[in-house]
Amino acid sequence: MSIDRPTTERHQVSVEPNTTAAAPAAAPNAAAGAVDHRIEVSDLNIFYGDFRAVADVSMEIEARSITALIGPSGCGKSTFLRSLNRMHEVIDGAYVQGHVMLNGEDLYGPGVDPVAVRRKVGMVFQRPNPFPTMSIYDNVIAGMKLNSKRLRKGETDEVVERSLRGANLWEEVKDRLDKPGSGLSGGQQQRLCIARATAVEPDVLLMDEPCSALDPISTLAIEQLMLELRERFTIVIVTHNMQQAARVSERTGFFNIEGTGKPGRLVEIDDTSKIFSNPSQQATQDYVTGRFG
Numbered sequence: 385m386s387i388d389r390p391t392t393e394r395h396q397v398s399v400e401p402n403t404t405a406a407a408p409a410a411a412p413n414a415a416a417g418a419v420d421h422r423i424e425v426s427d428l429n430i431f432y433g434d435f436r437a438v439a440d441v442s443m444e445i446e447a448r449s450i451t452a453l454i455g456p457s458g459c460g461k462s463t464f465l466r467s468l469n470r471m472h473e474v475i476d477g478a479y480v481q482g483h484v485m486l487n488g489e490d491l492y493g494p495g496v497d498p499v500a501v502r503r504k505v506g507m508v509f510q511r512p513n514p515f516p517t518m519s520i521y522d523n524v525i526a527g528m529k530l531n532s533k534r535l536r537k538g539e540t541d542e543v544v545e546r547s548l549r550g551a552n553l554w555e556e557v558k559d560r561l562d563k564p565g566s567g568l569s570g571g572q573q574q575r576l577c578i579a580r581a582t583a584v585e586p587d588v589l590l591m592d593e594p595c596s597a598l599d600p601i602s603t604l605a606i607e608q609l610m611l612e613l614r615e616r617f618t619i620v621i622v623t624h625n626m627q628q629a630a631r632v633s634e635r636t637g638f639f640n641i642e643g644t645g646k647p648g649r650l651v652e653i654d655d656t657s658k659i660f661s662n663p664s665q666q667a668t669q670d671y672v673t674g675r676f677g
């Protein structure tokens with residue numbers, strides 16, 4: 385889409401799901417009575433003007449787990465992901481019909497402020513996009529500043545350290561926090577973007593092909609980080625890399641498209657191990673075994 389295209393990364397045949405990522409029966413650290421950050425999407429249709437890009441999606445996204453969205457190019461994965469924090473609305477003429485519930489609140493309900501939605505539902509993009517001239521420190525607190533709260537230095541120091549530690553970046557940058565974020569490697573920049581997204585303590589983290597611009601070592605670091613972050617956040621990731629979906633996610637949703645000009649649809653969503661070994665739908669089987677896409 386006009387949103388970033390994937391690079392050369394393509395899915396492979398014969399993907400072995402990583403059973404170590406198997407879904408815990410209950411959210412790992414969901415305290416009794418705590419609000420769980422589960423998402424319920426019902427009858428969601430997403431339009432760019434007259435064009436319906438995504439049709440009739442209903443799904444439940446489990447709290448504090450990783451849900452991967454896979455499917456061929458143009459089937460609407462990024463569009464759907466962006467609709468989960470109303471990010472698609474930055475495109476003129478884009479709108480949705482349907483409901484996205486988070487913590488019992490409809491993110492599309494009357495009077496709901498999209499900026500408030502994006503505070504609860506953070507996003508990490510395909511290409512690391514730290515503010516280039518801003519220091520590492522200021523990058524981390526950029527979102528908090530936008531939220532307009534006046535912050536004391538002691539407070540921000542604490543947030544910066546906590547967020548960078550949480551993104552497994554602290555040790556690498558603690559001695560150069562005043563240097564520009566653009567001076568970091570691609571993988572470090574992506575971890576900086578994750579620190580920035582988590583600094584505002586969102587409930588949900590959306591990741592749109594977060595590793596597709598990274599080398600294998602940095603990819604591994606981000607995947608490891610995702611497994612740690614799922615203890616605290618509900619994570620939804622779009623990926624073209626089926627091994628990645630199998631390695632990190634507990635649930636996988638397969639989207640498909642019948643042809644050019646047709647809307648993308650959710651074919652099925654299930655436990656990742658089932659999607660890759662014994663999916664319910666033939667189209668899913670064909671896709672995960674590399675017969676098309």
Ligand SMILES: Nc1ncnc2c1ncn2[C@@H]1O[C@H](COP(=O)(O)OP(=O)(O)OP(=O)(O)O)[C@@H](O)[C@H]1O
Pocket residue numbers: 385386387388389390432435437455456457458459460461462463464475648
């Ligand atoms: N800004 C836009 N205006 C109009 N149509 C758009 C826009 N962005 C995306 N689309 C269309 O919406 C459909 C879904 O695109 P989307 O990028 O969400 O699919 P995708 O599955 O994420 O694709 P890819 O894997 O190639 O990134 C496509 O037909 C695309 O051309």
